[in-house]
Amino acid sequence: MGVNVLTKELYSQLMESAKKIGQLAEQEVLAAEQNSSLSQNVVDAIIEAGVNRLIIPKEYGYPQIDFTTYADLVKEVGYYNLSAAWLTYFYSLHNAWVAYLPKHRMDEIYQDGGLLADIFAPVGKAEKVDGGYILNGKWNYVSGINYSEWVSLGAIYFPEGEPMPERLALCMSVSELEVVQDWNSLGLRGSGSNTVIATNLFVPEDMVINFNDWTIHRKPQNLEIGEDYLYYNKPFFPAFYMGFAAMAIGGAERVIVEFIDRTKKRVRMDGTHEGQSAKAQRVAAELSLQLKQAKGLLKEYIEMLETDQGQYNPGEYNAIRVQIVRNCLDIAIRATSSLGATALIKGNPLEVMTRDLITISTHITSLYEDGIDNYGKSLFGIQTMAIG
Secondary structure, three states, rough: OOOOOHHHHHHHHHHHHHHHHHHHHHHHHHHHHHHHHHHHHHHHHHHHHHHHHHHHHHHHHHOOHHHHHHHHHHHHHHHOHHHHHHHHHHHHHHHHOOOOOOOHHHHHHHHOOOOOEEEEEEEEEEEOOOOEEEEEEEEEEEEOOHHHHEEEEEEEEEOOOOOOOOEEEEEEHHHEEEEEEOOOOOOOOOHHOEEEEEEEEEEHHHHHEHHHHHOOOOOOOOOOOOOOOOOOOOOHHHHHHHHHHHHHHHHHHHHHHHHHHHHHEEOOOOEEEHHOHHHHHHHHHHHHHHHHHHOOOOHHHHHHHHHHOOOHHHHHHHHHHHHHHHHHHHHHHHHHHHHHHHHHOOOOOHHHHHHHHHHHHHHHHHHHHHHHHHHHHHOOOOOOOOOO
């Protein structure tokens, strides 16, 4: 696909911004690990670059990008710091669900300019009342909540007389919630994925999205949104989840660079240089091929998104994504175990990347066994719960 001069210029600007965000986060990695959060400096860099505004419809004055550019942006940040890639991705991505709200609510949130967070796990309980819902619940792992003004939370609603409950996303100001600073994880420590609690919170009906709007309609229902919007007539959740694979690739690229650089400098006790060792060279070759496989799968994933007219099973998207993450995790673990104990020193890039990739692999959208199971069933015509 060709790009015009303006798009090439924008692409270069975005990649340079991504590099700056990632490098700043890498410089502050020890503080982020200690504080379980990226600093205001990194968040300000994301905002100043306008990266958080990329998935806002062009009708609000922001550029339209394509999936490849978006993946490359996230991957570039991830090369330096995966916590920063996680939040760079989320702070832009979460603007997508706002496009499914009524126009006046879109105006309110987009023009406010605040950062957005979300967690769609339907662990909350919504009760229908006049004009909206009463929401109660506790949601763990709300990434980026420390710096967010808005959040969307998943809940179950049981309509009277209906056999099946509805899954809802209820949107609100973060100031209406209790935020519990309890993020203390193995990896992605800088993501600040803390807990939020809603207690008898009234949410207006025009701030609530039914998940069916995402899985059935395939596009925002607002006529003001142009057809070139990134999420227009696309399978919402496969498009929404794409960045997890992209950031994992960025991290794996860095791991291979670290492995080769460290191996070149490594001298065995008998005086031999490890970089001249056939076994080290073989490991580097095999890791590089695994990375090429992951990149090829991501390219296919994006091509599927761009041509999707409903012909692809959600389980296929799920399987491709989990395989990419598995490849990247395997790269990090093998590189670490091949280098030996020096790779485990706290705070060095290889140690941080390995922990972060383990953590990405545990996200519900990256669980390997679930993803492969969903795909296998779909190949035999068996319906699964996979939504992408």
